[in-house]
Amino acid sequence: xxxEHLRVVVSGSAWMGSGLGSIESALxxxxxxxxxxxxxxxxxxxxATPLLFQQLAVVLQRGIRVRSLINRYPNQSPSVxxxxxSLHRGFPHLVQVYSFTPQSDEADLHxxxxxxxxxxxxxxxxxxxxxxxxxxHELGVVIEGAGAADIARAIDLLLASPYVAPxxx
Numbered sequence: 797x798x799x800e801h802l803r804v805v806v807s808g809s810a811w812m813g814s815g816l817g818s819i820e821s822a823l824x825x826x827x828x829x830x831x832x833x834x835x836x837x838x839x840x841x842x843x844a845t846p847l848l849f850q851q852l853a854v855v856l857q858r859g860i861r862v863r864s865l866i867n868r869y870p871n872q873s874p875s876v877x878x879x880x881x882s883l884h885r886g887f888p889h890l891v892q893v894y895s896f897t898p899q900s901d902e903a904d905l906h907x908x909x910x911x912x913x914x915x916x917x918x919x920x921x922x923x924x925x926x927x928x929x930x931x932x933h934e935l936g937v938v939i940e941g942a943g944a945a946d947i948a949r950a951i952d953l954l955l956a957s958p959y960v961a962p963x964x965x
Contacts, residue, residue, distance in 0.1 A: 801942075801943065802939055804817075805821070806818065806934065807922060808933030817938075819920065819929055823918060826916050827854070829913070830855055830860045830913060834861070834863070834911070835864075836864040836911075838865070838867065838923065839904065839905060840872065841864075841876050842873070845926055849882075849883065853886070859890070861890045865954065866893065867896050867905040869894070870895065881965050891965070892962065894960050894962055894963060896954070897959060897960075898959045911947060912944075914945055915940060915941065916938065916939070918937075918938050919937055
């Protein structure tokens with residue numbers, strides 16, 4: 797893979813202004829580039845990120861499908877669940893949420909991925925929370941092309957696993 801297909805993005809005050817792009821800006825750019833589908837894989841989503849849900853609403857208004865795979869979805873905050881329910885009410889054919897629930901309490905889905913059109917992927921350490929996108933010192937990589945397609949195949953395998961079930965919104 798060529799370097800031109802990888803871009804490092806960061807959050808946290810020590811990295812800002814360093815010439816590296818921000819995770820928040822990369823996320824916004826990816827949402828803008830979406831033509832067909834966005835898949836979000838997350839360990840945690842915080843209700844402190846209303847901007848994320850506002851951006852998802854804009855994407856849905858454009859007819860873009862949004863699938864979210866969330867670690868132990870029933871354990872996410874009630875406000876996050878309400879945000880997903882609201883998006884689903886407005887766009888029932890475009891919004892799908894899945895819960896990752898392994899058999900062991902010792903295992904979790906800890907990945908943080910935003911995949912767009914199976915061609916762009918943001919993979920990194922940041923949870924989709926205000927702290928993860930702004931305050932914490934987090935690092936991510938935006939991948940374009942074949943690498944993103946490999947990530948899409950990995951997500952497909954996960955979605956087909958016995959640990960994943962659709963959430964009835």
